[in-house]
Amino acid sequence: MSSNGAAPTAGQVARTAKETFDASQLLDSSERHTALLALKQALTDAKEEILQANRQDIEAAREQVAAGKMSSSLLKRLDLQSSADKYDSMLQGILDVDSLPDPTGQVTYARKLDEGLDLYRVTCPIGVLLVIFEARPEVIVNITALAIKSGNAAILKGGKESIHTQNVMTRVIQSALSTTSLPPAYIQTVSSRSEIASLLSQDRYIDLVIPRGSNSLVRSIQNGTRIPVMGHADGLCAVFVDESAVEKKAINVVVDSKTTYTAACNAAETLLIHDSLLSSLWPRLASALLDANIQLRCDPSTLSALSSSIFSHPSFSTLVKPSTDEDYETEFLDLILAVKAVPSCAAAISHINNHSSHHTDAIVTEDEANARAFCRGIDSAGVYVNASTRFADGFRYGFGTEVGVSTGKTHARGPVGLEGLVIYKYQIKSTAAEGHGTAVFGSGEGKKPFLHTPLPLDKPAY
Amino acid sequence: MSSNGAAPTAGQVARTAKETFDASQLLDSSERHTALLALKQALTDAKEEILQANRQDIEAAREQVAAGKMSSSLLKRLDLQSSADKYDSMLQGILDVDSLPDPTGQVTYARKLDEGLDLYRVTCPIGVLLVIFEARPEVIVNITALAIKSGNAAILKGGKESIHTQNVMTRVIQSALSTTSLPPAYIQTVSSRSEIASLLSQDRYIDLVIPRGSNSLVRSIQNGTRIPVMGHADGLCAVFVDESAVEKKAINVVVDSKTTYTAACNAAETLLIHDSLLSSLWPRLASALLDANIQLRCDPSTLSALSSSIFSHPSFSTLVKPSTDEDYETEFLDLILAVKAVPSCAAAISHINNHSSHHTDAIVTEDEANARAFCRGIDSAGVYVNASTRFADGFRYGFGTEVGVSTGKTHARGPVGLEGLVIYKYQIKSTAAEGHGTAVFGSGEGKKPFLHTPLPLDKPAY
Numbered sequence: 001m002s003s004n005g006a007a008p009t010a011g012q013v014a015r016t017a018k019e020t021f022d023a024s025q026l027l028d029s030s031e032r033h034t035a036l037l038a039l040k041q042a043l044t045d046a047k048e049e050i051l052q053a054n055r056q057d058i059e060a061a062r063e064q065v066a067a068g069k070m071s072s073s074l075l076k077r078l079d080l081q082s083s084a085d086k087y088d089s090m091l092q093g094i095l096d097v098d099s100l101p102d103p104t105g106q107v108t109y110a111r112k113l114d115e116g117l118d119l120y121r122v123t124c125p126i127g128v129l130l131v132i133f134e135a136r137p138e139v140i141v142n143i144t145a146l147a148i149k150s151g152n153a154a155i156l157k158g159g160k161e162s163i164h165t166q167n168v169m170t171r172v173i174q175s176a177l178s179t180t181s182l183p184p185a186y187i188q189t190v191s192s193r194s195e196i197a198s199l200l201s202q203d204r205y206i207d208l209v210i211p212r213g214s215n216s217l218v219r220s221i222q223n224g225t226r227i228p229v230m231g232h233a234d235g236l237c238a239v240f241v242d243e244s245a246v247e248k249k250a251i252n253v254v255v256d257s258k259t260t261y262t263a264a265c266n267a268a269e270t271l272l273i274h275d276s277l278l279s280s281l282w283p284r285l286a287s288a289l290l291d292a293n294i295q296l297r298c299d300p301s302t303l304s305a306l307s308s309s310i311f312s313h314p315s316f317s318t319l320v321k322p323s324t325d326e327d328y329e330t331e332f333l334d335l336i337l338a339v340k341a342v343p344s345c346a347a348a349i350s351h352i353n354n355h356s357s358h359h360t361d362a363i364v365t366e367d368e369a370n371a372r373a374f375c376r377g378i379d380s381a382g383v384y385v386n387a388s389t390r391f392a393d394g395f396r397y398g399f400g401t402e403v404g405v406s407t408g409k410t411h412a413r414g415p416v417g418l419e420g421l422v423i424y425k426y427q428i429k430s431t432a433a434e435g436h437g438t439a440v441f442g443s444g445e446g447k448k449p450f451l452h453t454p455l456p457l458d459k460p461a462y
Numbered sequence: 463m464s465s466n467g468a469a470p471t472a473g474q475v476a477r478t479a480k481e482t483f484d485a486s487q488l489l490d491s492s493e494r495h496t497a498l499l500a501l502k503q504a505l506t507d508a509k510e511e512i513l514q515a516n517r518q519d520i521e522a523a524r525e526q527v528a529a530g531k532m533s534s535s536l537l538k539r540l541d542l543q544s545s546a547d548k549y550d551s552m553l554q555g556i557l558d559v560d561s562l563p564d565p566t567g568q569v570t571y572a573r574k575l576d577e578g579l580d581l582y583r584v585t586c587p588i589g590v591l592l593v594i595f596e597a598r599p600e601v602i603v604n605i606t607a608l609a610i611k612s613g614n615a616a617i618l619k620g621g622k623e624s625i626h627t628q629n630v631m632t633r634v635i636q637s638a639l640s641t642t643s644l645p646p647a648y649i650q651t652v653s654s655r656s657e658i659a660s661l662l663s664q665d666r667y668i669d670l671v672i673p674r675g676s677n678s679l680v681r682s683i684q685n686g687t688r689i690p691v692m693g694h695a696d697g698l699c700a701v702f703v704d705e706s707a708v709e710k711k712a713i714n715v716v717v718d719s720k721t722t723y724t725a726a727c728n729a730a731e732t733l734l735i736h737d738s739l740l741s742s743l744w745p746r747l748a749s750a751l752l753d754a755n756i757q758l759r760c761d762p763s764t765l766s767a768l769s770s771s772i773f774s775h776p777s778f779s780t781l782v783k784p785s786t787d788e789d790y791e792t793e794f795l796d797l798i799l800a801v802k803a804v805p806s807c808a809a810a811i812s813h814i815n816n817h818s819s820h821h822t823d824a825i826v827t828e829d830e831a832n833a834r835a836f837c838r839g840i841d842s843a844g845v846y847v848n849a850s851t852r853f854a855d856g857f858r859y860g861f862g863t864e865v866g867v868s869t870g871k872t873h874a875r876g877p878v879g880l881e882g883l884v885i886y887k888y889q890i891k892s893t894a895a896e897g898h899g900t901a902v903f904g905s906g907e908g909k910k911p912f913l914h915t916p917l918p919l920d921k922p923a924y
Contacts, residue, residue, distance in 0.1 A: 253899060381888060425845055428844065
C-alpha cells in the first residue's frame with residue numbers, strides 16, 4: 001500500500017523489497033529477534049481488529065458458498081476464529097520461530113589459502129522471497145516470522161478471499177516493523193492476481209518464488225518465470241508391502257499413511273503389494289482399510305484376491321473397484337487408494353520412480369537388502385522403512401516449522417525449514433602487507449602453491 | 463548415437479538418461495571409482511585417434527576463420543594438441559576428480575524421533591544433468607569425470623565446431639563404460655543445436671541444466687525451461703579502493719584483478735575509488751594500470767584528477783577516456799576498466815549491489831568497520847578484503863575442480879565443485895515391533911512427543 005493511495009506497480013514493490021533487503025544486511029541479527037517480539041506484541045494488541053476483518057471475509061465467503069461459487073473447505077481455511085486457540089497458536093508460532101538457532105552467519109567451509117589469506121563460506125539470506133499462497137490468512141504471519149528470522153525480505157501474495165484480513169494484518173505488521181530497525185517494507189503484500197505475472201518478471205529483484213497451492217498454480221508459475229521456484233507440484237506418495245513384511249507393521253503403516261489426514265501431501269495415494277501376499281496379508285490389510293472407509297481401486301490381481309476372500313465385508317461392494325492406469329498417477333487427496341500387485345522389490349522401485357511425485361515413499365519389510373535397495377533406488381525426498389509417509393513434515397523432522405515441502409531436486413528437498421531460506425557467500429580476508437594477488441600462485445618457477453589448510457568453523461571473518 | 467543409425471529424439475535421450483540414473487543408484491560408489499579408472503585408460507589408449515579427429519575439426523575451423531565466419535579465439539579453444547601437455551592434463555584431471563572425497567552418502571542431519579525411529583538426511587546425486595557448453599572439447603572429459611564421481615547421469619551438448627572430436631570421445635567414453643557396472647548411456651552427447659529446445663522441455667527426466675557459455679545463451683536457456691538452471695550470466699566484478707587503503711595493496715589487488723586474465727569471469731571490470739584519494743593514490747594506481755596497457759574509462763572526477771596529474775604518461779592520450787553510464791554495466795572481458803569516484807563505503811556498496819553481477823567484489827581497506835560493512839552489505843557470491851577478485855575459482859578455493867561459477871542465489875553459489883552436484887534425501891528407519899505410524903504423536907491425551915535427539919552423523923541408515 002503506498003501512502004498516496006495509488007497501488008504501487010509490481011516493479012516498484014520488487015525494487016523496494018530489494019532495497020530493504022540490501023539495507024537490512026548491515027543490521028546485527030539481534031535486530032531480527034527484536035522485530036519478532038514487536039511483531040508478536042502488535043498482533044496480540046490488534047487481535048480484535050483482525051478478527052473483525054476476518055469476519056468480513058467469512059461473511060463474503062458464506063455468500064459465495066451459498067451461491068455455489070466457493071467450496072466450504074476454502075471457507076473453513078479462511079476462518080481464524082472458529083477454533084478457540086487458532087489465533088493464539090499463530091502468535092505462539094512467532095515465538096517458536098524466534099527461539100530457533102540463527103540460520104545465518106554459520107561458517108560451513110574455511111581454508112587458509114596462504115599465509116595471511118583466509119577463505120570462509122558463511123551462510124546468509126537469499127534476498128527477496130515471493131511467496132504465493134491460497135486462502136489461509138495465518139500464513140502471512142508464519143511466512144513473515146520465517147522471513148525475518150532468516151533475514152530475507154518478502155513479498156506475499158495471498159488469496160483474494162482473505163483480502164480484509166490481509167489488509168489489516170499487513171498494516172499491523174508494517175506498523176510493528178516501523179518501531180524496529182527493519183524497514184516497514186521488509187514485508188509487503190499484494191492482493192491482485194493480475195500482479196503475479198508482473199512480479200514473476202522481476203528477476204532482477206526477486207530471488208526465489210515459493211508457491212504454496214494447487215498443482216496447476218505451481219506449474220504455471222514454473223512456466224512463467226526465470227526466477228528459481230521452490231515448490232511441490234504433487235504429493236503422490238506410495239507404500240510398498242514387501243514379501244517379508246510383518247502383517248501388523250503393514251496394517252499400521254498403510255492405514256496411518258492413508259487415513260490420518262487424507263488431504264495432506266504426505267498421505268499415501270498408491271499401495272503396492274508383493275504377489276506372494278495376495279491371499280494372506282492383503283485381504284486382512286484390505287479389511288482394515290475398508291473399516292476406515294477407504295475406497296480401494298484395485299488392479300486385476302489384487303481385485304480377484306479380494307473377490308475370493310473378503311467379498312462378505314459390509315463395504316466390499318461399495319468401496320472395492322477396479323483401477324484404471326490413471327489412478328496410479330492421481331493425487332486423490334481423498335478416501336481413495338490405488339492398489340497394485342508387483343512381483344518384486346525391483347518392480348516396486350521401478351513403478352514408484354516412474355509414477356510417484358518424488359515426495360515420500362515407504363517400504364514395509366523385514367529384509368535389510370530390500371530396505372537398502374528401496375532407500376537407495378527410490379529417487380524421492382523421503383524414503384522410509386516401516387514408517388508412515390505422514391512423517392514427512394518439518395515439525396516432525398525437528399525443524400520447528402516449515403515453509404513447505406520441496407519435490408525439486410536442487411537447493412532444498414523434502415520439508416523445508418529455515419535452512420532452505422539461506423544460501424552462502426565466500427569471504428576472503430588478506431592480512432598480508434601487500435594484500436593478495438593471484439599472479440604469484442602456480443606451479444612454475446617462483447610460483448607458490450595454495451595451502452588449503454582447514455580453519456576452525458567457529459566464526460566468519462566479518 | 464543409437465545402434466541403427468537414426469539419431470534418437472530428445473525425449474528418448476532424456477528418458478534413457480533417467481533410466482540409467484535410476485539403475486545406477488543401487489551400485490556401490492566403489493563402482494564409480496572403477497569407471498573413472500576405465501575412462502582414463504580408454505582415453506589414454508585412444509589418444510591418437512582423438513587427436514586425429516581434433517585435427518579434422520581444426521582444419522574445418524581454419525577455413526571458417528579464413529572466411530571470416532569464426533573467431534581465432536574460438537579456433538584456439540578447439541585445439542587439443544597445440545600445447546604438449548593439454549591432452550595429458552585432461553587425463554590427469556580424471557585422476558584428480560577420482561581422488562576427491564565421495565560427495566554422496568554423507569549424513570548431514572540425524573535425529574532419533576522416537577524409540578526405534580531414526581531420521582537421516584543423506585547426500586545423494588541430483589539425477590540427470592544437461593550440460594551445454596561451447597567449443598572446448600576437453601570439457602566433455604571434465605564433465606564426464608565430475609558426473610561419474612557425483613553419481614549423476616549426464617547429457618552433454620557441445621559446440622558443432624568440435625563435432626569430430628566429440629563423436630570419437632563419446633564413442634571411447636561409452637565403450638569404456640560398457641566394461642564397467644555403469645551403463646554406457648550414463649554419459650550421452652547430442653550435437654545439433656536444434657535439440658536444445660526439445661531437451662529443455664524434458665523436465666520429467668532432466669533435473670538440472672548447467673549452461674557454460676555466453677550471457678545470451680544462459681539467459682535464453684533460463685527463459686526456455688522450467689528445469690532449474692545453474693549458470694552464471696555475467697562476471698561483472700568490482701574493486702573498491704576505500705579511503706583508508708594502503709597504496710601498495712591497492713595497486714597489487716587492482717592490477718592483479720584486472721590484468722592476470724582479462725577474458726575470465728572473475729576479472730575486475732569496474733574500479734570504484736574514494737573521493738579523498740583522487741589526487742594522491744589514484745594517479746599512481748592509474749599509472750600502474752596504464753603501464754599494463756589497460757584502457758581507463760573514467761567518470762568526470764577521476765578523469766579530471768588524471769588530467770591534472772599524469773597527463774604526461776606516454777599512454778595517457780590513447781588509454782584514458784571519459785566513461786558512459788553503460789560502461790558500469792558492461793562485462794568488457796578485455797583490457798578496459800570503468801572507473802568511478804564515490805564519496806563513501808556506503809556509496810560503493812550501493813553502486814556494486816545495483817550494477818555488479820553478484821559474482822565477486824573486493825574492497826581495499828585498513829578499516830575493519832568498512833571491511834565488515836562491505837562483506838555483509840555486498841550481495842555477491844564472493845566478498846574479498848585486500849585480495850584480488852581472481853581468487854574466485856574452484857581450484858583456488860580447494861575444491862579440486864569446478865563445474866562453473868554460479869551467480870544464482872539458490873542451491874550453489876560461487877565456484878561450484880562436487881558439492882554443487884549433489885542434493886540429499888531423508889531416510890527414516892523404524893525398528894519398532896509394529897512399525898511407526900504418526901497417529902500416536904501429538905500433545906493430547908494418550909499422545910507422545912517427538913524426541914528429536916541428535917544422532918551421530920557417521921553413517922546413513924542404508
